[in-house]
């Protein structure tokens with residue numbers, strides 16, 4: 001599973017990074033979220049889904 005972040009939607013609230021700090025961080029330069037992994041490990045899938053739910057802008061998509 002891969003993480004896709006829509007930068008046009010992301011407002012840098014950081015809920016994703018709070019929810020799944022191993023998978024997301026908010027970029028210090030541009031203030032938008034970035035994925036920390038190119039591939040989500042099976043044991044990280046639940047955290048990735050929780051991050052999707054946490055995003056108020058619905059900017060995160062998981063691609064199977």
Ligand code: SF4
Nearest residue numbers: 010011013014016055
């Ligand atoms: S929670 Fe959504 S809007 Fe906020 S930083 Fe993460 S991807 Fe961006």
